[in-house]
Amino acid sequence: MFDKLDDLLIRFEELMSELSEPDVANNPERFRKLMKEQSDLAPIVAAYKEYKQCKQNIADSLAMLDEESDEEMRELAKEELNDAKARVEELEHELKILLLPKDPNDDKNVIVEIRAGAGGDEAALFAAEIYRMYQHYAESKNWKTEIVEADETGIGGMKSVTFMINGQGAYSLMKYESGVHRVQRVPETESGGRIHTSTISVAVMPEVDDDIDIVIDEKDIRIDVMRASGNGGQCVNTTDSAVRLTHYPSGIVVYSQTEKSQIQNKAKAFALLKAKLYDIEQQQRHDAEAEMRRSQIGTGDRSEKIRTYNFPQGRVTDHRINLTLYKLDKIMNGDIQEIIDACIAADQAAKLAKMNEN
Known part of the structure; x- marks a missing residue:
């Protein structure tokens, strides 16, 4: 050393x-x-x-x-x-x-994709709340957030939302949020007072910049332009500014409608597609290096249930590191640094232990 x-x-x-x-x-x-x-x-x-x-x-x-x-x-x-x-x-x-090997993506901006899972309207409502939680966290770090695409429900929920976070070292912290988040609470529509369990998935991808070589062949892409739907300003909903990209080899479809300009939406859609293709490449590499993946916190299996938010008990439990905090209100308001710090410490400890074995 x-x-x-x-x-x-x-x-x-x-x-x-x-x-x-x-x-x-x-x-x-x-x-x-x-x-x-x-x-x-x-x-x-x-x-x-x-x-x-x-x-x-x-x-x-x-x-x-x-x-x-x-x-x-x-x-x-x-x-x-x-x-x-x-x-x-x-x-x-x-x-x-x-001296631990540094993740080359740690300094990058991120693209976050939140999707409602099991639980219908309740899952969509929780997806919107988690999106707001990350917005508040980003504000506390002086990071800038920008929506790429959102599929909103009529009651304030989100079936899905994709947004960018621009800020120094955003990936180094946000990467620990990837996985399945579970909520346990009594929905407002539940007359019997029974606790329901719903889930959402969070995928955190580093933004792909010029130092990463992701080649997209034009013949592999279909570009559709259309009028934006949902909430929007005067120009957003009255011009064919929304852009949808279909990538034939991977089957990935991305959509961007938040900008007035078709050119800006196209740039956002391509940035999202590149991030998704790079993410697939990273996941395949991790699958090939199973032992390394098991030793990592936060960049492993996207289907892994990482956290439970229990509203009746006011607690949040991160299952990867056996951490339970009784400050659910603060966490939902963006105070997630303690959880992220604990994930970083556990990640470092696992890597140090592996280094000592060698």
Whole structure:
């Protein structure tokens, strides 16, 4: 580990030197790549420099204890020694986590697809509530959300909704939301007071940008344009601006109708299609690497039931990590960071355990 850290320290110094060169500043693409690498290495380098300083503090304290006869100075040296030893242990753990292989998609924006499952109108209502939960969470992170497509019911529910979240590191956090979400409550239409169980599915896909090669052949696509349906502004519902793409090889159909411009809707639809094709590719890769998939939290089987929202008891349980929180109202209002942090910690622990096995 420390050989690797020394190499990273050297690379960091090289990057700082390169970034100061005039030629680099005049090449935006190269400058962007070097800045990205520098920002990725910065936390590792900072932790490793602190680690080396703490190791030096331990050596200095031990030397002082060997040489010093004054009791007060010896006590001070012992205190500094204990503090440095404790911090070294913390930093060793931090560095192991920082050196874990990073998901190349973590910094990307995301496309989220929510679909009502079992439960009819109640599932559609819950899908709309989960969509609002993610909207509030995105607002708390200063991320921007943008609807691509929504199939709304007349009573405030959503049979399906697809939306984009634009924000630094959105995928690194939102990827833990993929899976089946279950709700247990008494529907407003239930006269007997019985608790019903309904489900929705959430798929979180990284936005596909230029660094990912997803080739879509024109002959494999059918493009239909039509008038948008449902809620919309004056122009949205009166022009043929909605776009539907059908991808023959995969059978994927995507639809975008939220923009006034057909060109904008077409761009959104192609972005969604690329994300879906890339997602299929990722899932196939995970299926081929079954052991790796089992060790991951949040990027596994989309059919996995990951969470239950129990309204009568005011609790939310994440089944992957056996976490139960009794603050359902806050969670439905977007306060999901504690759950995501727990998923990240469990994911890191699983990867560290796997690393230690090897």
